Amino acid sequence: MKQFSAFALMILMGYVLGLFTFLPWYSFVVSTFLICWTFNLKPIWALVLSFFSMLTLWAVLAFYIDVQNEHLLSKKVAEILPLGGSSNAVIAVTSFVGGLLNGLSGWSAALLRKAK
């Protein structure tokens, strides 16, 4: 239950902070750190949950936008980056970047809390 709550809260906070666009795009790093610290998760759980929470959020957001846009821009970006012109590759990279950063943040919080 604790794991699920932390997971849901990380997604929610990531999304809500993202709505305040005057805040930096990486604000979720702070919320995730605080959530993992507060919930006192095992480091491995913190890593897995925070990684997948932001991966899920960014994948869903990007996928939704991409479908609405009929893949127009993602295909162009996939040529520029370059990712072989594949929309799905751009969504994958997007969500992985979000997941990786969030995972490290949550993991570091849990490790530090555990050491305390």
Next chain:
Amino acid sequence: MKYLPGIIVFVCTITLVILLDRPLTVGGNKTPRLGYFLSPQHGFWKNAEPKNQDWNATIAIPGLKDSVSVYIDENLIPHVYAENDEDMYKVQGYLHAKFRLWQMEFQTHAAAGRLSEIMGEKVGSTDFVAIDKMFRRIGMVYAAEKSIEAMKSSPDISAATAAYAEGVNAYIKQLGPQDLPFEYKLLNYQPQEWTPFKSALFLKYMSFDLTWMGLQEFTMTNTRDYFGYDDFAKLFPIQQPMTDPIIPKGTAFAKPSIQPKAPSNVDSTYFYLNKKKGADLPVQTDPNNGSNNWAVSGQLTASGKPILCSDPHLGLNLPSLWFEMQLSGPNSNAYGASFPGSPAIIIGFNDSIAWGVTNAGRDVKDFYEVQFKDASMQEYMYNGEWKKSTFREEKIVVRDQGEKIEKIAMTEWGPVMFDTSYKNMNEDGKYYAVRWTAHDASNELLTFYQLNRAKNHADYLAATEHFYCPGQNFVFASHTGDIAIRQQGKFPARWERQGEFLMSGTDSQYRWQGMIPSSENPYILNPARGFVSSANQPATDANYPYYLGAATNFPLFRGIAVNQYLASLKEPITPQHMMQMQTDNYNVFAAMALPLLLKELEGQTITATEQKYVDIAKSWNLRNDINEIGATVFHTWWDSLEVAIYADEYAQANVNLRWPDETVILEQLKQGNLGRFVDDITTVDKQETIQDLVLKAFKNAISTIDQKSQNQSVAWGVWKDTKVSHLLKIPALSRLHVPIGGANCIINATTQTHGPSWRMVVHLTEEVEAYCVYPGGQSGNPGSHYYDRFLNDWASGKYHKALFVKKQKAAQSNEMKWKIAFIPA
């Protein structure tokens, strides 16, 4: 010790945040800030516009006097209905910014020599500092400063440009980081405040594009001095017999009020043998920059009302140079193509009249050699005395690197573009100043402002009076039945060939001895033939009492094609005929040249493969349609012939020379005399004939075509391979391989990178009926479905009908899909 794992991971997290939040250098290029760029709530995903985007909105703008209604049709064309002019231009500025902000700023940065501020010193092989230096040294900022002074003295224009800037800034101010146009996110920078000065810069950029004409004074001087006067006169004649001028041949002109006199030593003083071949400028203006326009009178149309057509040919880019809109206010109701970056409609129509432009092509820029006392450039010789120069310091800010200062001496003639710190292409160590009408204070925007409001022929004449640079052929038609064309601009009265070569800057006799009064500019109203037209050809025949410039400044074939086409129309003309005509691919150049080539080839020994291509050429319908292989054969053969005639002589000269025009070679072929150039000087014991060269050219051309035909189609559309490039030249943001025919000698003047940037047909009936299209789309956002919405239609020769309606009708029309209500904040 127990904290160590946590600290390590924590440091990794921070490091990753930092890395993802800054541009990284990969392979010499900068990446975007990847975390920001990829964030679905901040980055590029926010520019991925839903296909069914809802454009309805209520937007509050500070300083608006009344509310302004904007109805938007299915093509994303806004129809602005304002209660006063200031509100109208404020909303125009806002809408331009909403759909084209990045482009507006990028283009004015280019004009101002500020690209390295955003692009850095170099990207790939593009040296932005070199480009910026060039624009500073030709005096673009200086020109815009002069122009802004003139604009300030006109209350209408200062109010319009100020309101426009406020509108742009109102849009910029409400932008969050997530709303920035795609390119800002990609290149990682922020938009800056818009000012009327930027509008002036943009208009100067158009002057540059249409009148700068590169370093032709250098190449013409070199060519004359390398080949000698006689050969030069044959390669670059003053007039071309095939010219079909804008003002019909045989028209009489009044006596000139200025009679420029050439200095007695004009031929001897400037003959010098240059020995070096240095680099040309980093940015070239396209010699294809031209256009077509024409108007047919009611005598020739089915409705009895005039039809006006205009298609300006410019570099094909995305986002497009043009933005289509309707601007309706208390004293005006205009529709047409506007420039993102400037208030008003530039090419278009209103309830009473229509107007269009083509480039006059007159030479309004010269280079003068300045003799300074010493390298400090403090004093220069002028009429036997030392005169003091002033200086401009142009500060170029290079991203991530700091500033570079260009110190430019200013003289009687203008800015000293070339000095010891900035070498000219002859690398002769001399100083050259630029005299250019773009540097003179002028207020071209007033012309468009007044044309938007013009009711009749007299208003059109009064409006065009303010237009100095770039000189344009303003075509006109009115609902009341007048048609007219006027070549308007500020043109120096030149002695024959003045300014075609480098001139002495020490002697005031070499100055322009006066500007031709605009009342003496070429102009015609309601001619007997029932139409007026222009396509960048010389404005008049030799009866005109002023020197128009060397024939090489003017393309001739389109003018012939347009006039032939109009004269050949037998049935009463409708807008549909005119749309067909604007997209016509008949090749008048090939019609003249191909029979000559085929005749010279007759009886010569060729292979079976070559014979196949002869048959293709013979059965070709002389149209540059996409599927025609004949067009490929003709153009490749011709290009190869030019090389066969001239490349041997030109290759020997270790200086920058100018290549003769196709019309010159065509005339010489007609006469069967290519002069001494017919001999291939690389063969020792043989004197070649025209037949030899035509055969050699044919064999070379067919070998190239046949080789390519193994792997690809060699039909004209594929061979020419038109592309519409994004301003940053990023292929993913460009449209490549656009299936469209045409060529620069054809009414549909589409080349690989250049062509009709706007096509308009206006029928001046009671309720004006108009059709428009351009190779782009209303949105500048590569993530929008409107980004290139018109491109396929443009390529296939289709138009959309302009919804030119009054406010009440717009409010009820179900063709208006969305409404933006602008209200005072």
